[in-house]
Amino acid sequence: MSHPKRFGEVIRARREEMQITLRKFAATVEMSPTYLSKVERGEFPPPAEKKILAIAKNLDLDSDELLGLAGRVASDVSQIIQKQPTEMASFLRAAGDLPKGELERMLRQMQKRSKE
C-alpha cells in the first residue's frame, strides 16, 4: 500500500542502521541533503522512479517494495502490461487474490518454463 510518510521512515531507518550520514547518502543518490531530509520526514513526496531505484540499491532494499511504498509501479512492469493489456489485466485480476505462497509457487513454475 502506498504510504509516502512510511516511505521516508523506511529509508531513514535503514540509512541510520547502516550508519550512513544524511549528507553522504544524499551525495550518493544525487539529491541535496535538504531534499532528502524532507523526503525522509514525509514533508516531500517520494522522488522519481530513477531516484527510488538508486535509493533502494544503495540501501540494499527491494526496489519493487520501495516503489510500492511510494505508490509507484516500476516502468518495466507498466510496459509489460501495456504490451498485452487485456490478457495482463485479466491475469493480474485473477492473481490478485492469491495468497503470497501460492503466488510464489506459480512464479517459480513460470520461471522454470521460460528457461526451457
Added chain:
Amino acid sequence: MARTIPYLSKPSIASRADALLDAFGAVHGKVTAPPIPVEDILECHLKLSLGFDDLSLRFGSSDVLGAIWIGRREVLIDQRLDPVEHVGTEGRYRFTIAHEIGHWELHRDLLTDVRQLGFPGDLAASPSLVCRRSEAKKPIEWQADRFAADLLMPAGVLRQAWLATVGTPDPLVYDDHKNTTFARRPYSRGMTSIGTVMRRSTEEEHSYFFEKVAREFAPKFQVSNQAMRIRLEDMGLLRTHREASLFI
C-alpha cells in the same frame, strides 16, 4: 521558561569535547588531523537523527539556526545552512552541528521535551531547545558555542597544525610583524568605497594580519575564518603585543 544553567568553566567544557572526540576515536578510529568529522559524531556515534528544514517557517523567525529534540534524538538545521545547496555555508553549518552536539553533551539532562505528542517524526511537538542567533549570549547558548569551538578546533590538533604551518609552537605577535608586507593591507588600486575606508580606519590595526593568519587554518578545519581567528586569539597563538596583557 526560566532555566538555571550550572556554570561550566572553559577548561571543563574543553575536556568534555575532548572526551567525546576520544570516545568517537575509540570506535571509529582516532581523529588525528582536521577536519573533525562532526556529522559522523552526531549521526553515527551519538545516533541522533539529522535533518534540514525551513526553520524560519517552522518557528516564525529568520533567526533560528538549529533545534534539538532530546527525547526524540533529533536535530534540525535551518536549510539555509545546507552546504550543498548554498555554497559558502560549510563553516556555519559545521559550527551549528557542533553546537547542537554541545547541547546534547552538556545539557540533555536539563532539557526535557515539553510535549511528546503524535507519532514518531511528528515535529508538532515543541523542541527541547531552539537555537537563535539573537540569543547567543544566553549561558546555555554560550556553553554550546564554546563546546563547538573546542570540538571543531581541538587545542591539541590545532597546535599541531600551527607547528606544521608556522614552524614553531610560539604565538605570532603583531608587533613583530607590523612592518612586513605580509601584515600590511595592500593598497587597493581601484576605488575603495567610503564605507570600506571608514570601516578600515576604525578597525584595529592588527585585524588584517590576524585574519590573514587565520585564513591559513580555517579551510583545513572547515570552519569560518572568523571562528578560526577567535580561536587562535583565545588560545594565545595570535597576540598584538609581546608582553602578556589583559587586552590581546
